[in-house]
Amino acid sequence: MNYSNIKSVFERPKKVVITTHKSPDGDAIGSSMALGVVLRKLRNSVSVIVPDSFPQFLNWMDPESTILIDDQSPIECGLAISEADVVFSLDYNTLSRIGNVAPKIEASKAYKILIDHHLFPDSGFDEVLSDTSASSTAELIYDFICQMGWGEYIDKGVSECIYTGIMTDTGSFRFSSTKASTHRIAADLMDKGLVPSDVHQRIYDTNSFSRMKLIGHALSSNLILHKSGKAAIISLSLKEKNKFGYKKGDTEGLVNYGLSIEGVEIAMFLSEELDMVKFSFRSKGNVDVNEIARANFNGGGHRNAAGGRLDCDLDGAMQKLNEVLNELFI
Numbered sequence: 095m096n097y098s099n100i101k102s103v104f105e106r107p108k109k110v111v112i113t114t115h116k117s118p119d120g121d122a123i124g125s126s127m128a129l130g131v132v133l134r135k136l137r138n139s140v141s142v143i144v145p146d147s148f149p150q151f152l153n154w155m156d157p158e159s160t161i162l163i164d165d166q167s168p169i170e171c172g173l174a175i176s177e178a179d180v181v182f183s184l185d186y187n188t189l190s191r192i193g194n195v196a197p198k199i200e201a202s203k204a205y206k207i208l209i210d211h212h213l214f215p216d217s218g219f220d221e222v223l224s225d226t227s228a229s230s231t232a233e234l235i236y237d238f239i240c241q242m243g244w245g246e247y248i249d250k251g252v253s254e255c256i257y258t259g260i261m262t263d264t265g266s267f268r269f270s271s272t273k274a275s276t277h278r279i280a281a282d283l284m285d286k287g288l289v290p291s292d293v294h295q296r297i298y299d300t301n302s303f304s305r306m307k308l309i310g311h312a313l314s315s316n317l318i319l320h321k322s323g324k325a326a327i328i329s330l331s332l333k334e335k336n337k338f339g340y341k342k343g344d345t346e347g348l349v350n351y352g353l354s355i356e357g358v359e360i361a362m363f364l365s366e367e368l369d370m371v372k373f374s375f376r377s378k379g380n381v382d383v384n385e386i387a388r389a390n391f392n393g394g395g396h397r398n399a400a401g402g403r404l405d406c407d408l409d410g411a412m413q414k415l416n417e418v419l420n421e422l423f424i
């Protein structure tokens with residue numbers, strides 16, 4: 095990352111587009127809004143674009159509903175990208191993670207900046223801030239804003255967005271990606287007005303009754319342990335999701351229950367959708383779920399957290415998963 099190049103780009107106000115990945119999570123929305131708000135304070139015109147909608151419990155970060163959702167307003171998004179001087183790619187490593195936004199970015203002549211913490215970032219960006227040891231993209235956004243000399247623009251609202259990204263990507267500061275520097279950033283954000291308990295409440299204390307029933311059902315009826323005792327699997331069929339009134343975001347974090355079982359090294363959550371099954375993987379220590387997801391489930395991510403998908407039904411997905419687990423834990 096060449097900061098003096100970027101500083102000269104931002105000497106005058108620019109038209110900026112900030113993009114992030116499909117099924118945006120706390121880190122995706124938190125990073126995008128934090129950077130967006132700071133750039134707006136610097137008199138840039140900013141569009142934040144997401145490929146598809148995000149869970150309601152993140153809405154408070156965008157109180158004026160300024161975020162453009164590509165699958166709802168593709169023309170507006172296309173226009174913003176075609177007019178942009180600068181495009182930021184946040185919290186994703188490859189354009190395949192942004193669905194129908196990808197061809198629009200490819201066609202754009204804008205100055206392209208990637209800020210991300212996933213393994214193996216694509217080439218094709220003018221500037222790259224990629225640190226796979228970072229807890230979250232939000233942590234990198236904090237560093238970026240400070241390095242650019244914009245630290246004074248981190249107010250209470252921006253602090254809350256950055257904190258949300260760090261908190262959600264570190265499982266509330268408990269994953270091994272949490273470092274001393276992560277806590278130092280959190281402390282600095284508190285000095286700027288952040289009240290951590292408020293953010294925690296907005297993100298985690300917003301469960302609907304139906305979500306709790308869905309999670310209860312998944313754990314009591316559908317949690318299974320591989321015969322090795324080292325792998326836990328939770329699944330939900332499309333039929334079950336419909337029965338419990340599933341809404342996007344309802345199964346967020348469900349996979350972590352499997353990983354919390356003593357002796358379990360890898361946990362999976364399988365969510366059946368129309369004509370496909372989505373996988374979430376979590377692991378402890380040296381079990382590399384990025385590699386497993388890449389090799390078998392058309393996915394990837396980080397060593398201890400990854401995702402994937404198979405174009406089949408739940409039975410087919412379970413069968414494939416069992417083959418992989420039997421190989422892994424002979």
Ligand SMILES: [Mn+2]
Nearest residue numbers: 121185230231
């Ligand atoms: Mn992230």
